[in-house]
Amino acid sequence: MGRVALRLVAGWLFDRRGHHRLTIDPACANTRAIRAYEAVGFRSVGVMRRYERGVDGDWHDNLLMDLLRDELRADDRPTEETTTPRDVRDIHGESWIDHT
DSSP states (O other): OHHHHHHHHHHHHHHTTOOSEEEEOOBTTOHHHHHHHHHHTOEEEEEEEEEEEOTTSOEEEEEEEEEEGGGOOSSSOOOHHHHSOOOOBOTTSOBOSOOO
């Protein structure tokens, strides 16, 4: 159900509102949501470290994900392309993705 809703909202934002890119930033610990976003076509861009403070008072990391208009998937099956993070590098050429 969640993937269907995500696909409908993303399609509406692209087709009706004219967006060319959508971004989302789930908590890194929210693996269920991340899998649903990947199944629709969202890709990992990088980790935003200590991005939000939880109810426990500690800082937590979030995953920045994006989806371009032509990447919206028509089915629910994730592919290797949508489950493998892109290698994002900073201005010094250092990778932001931990591939271990």
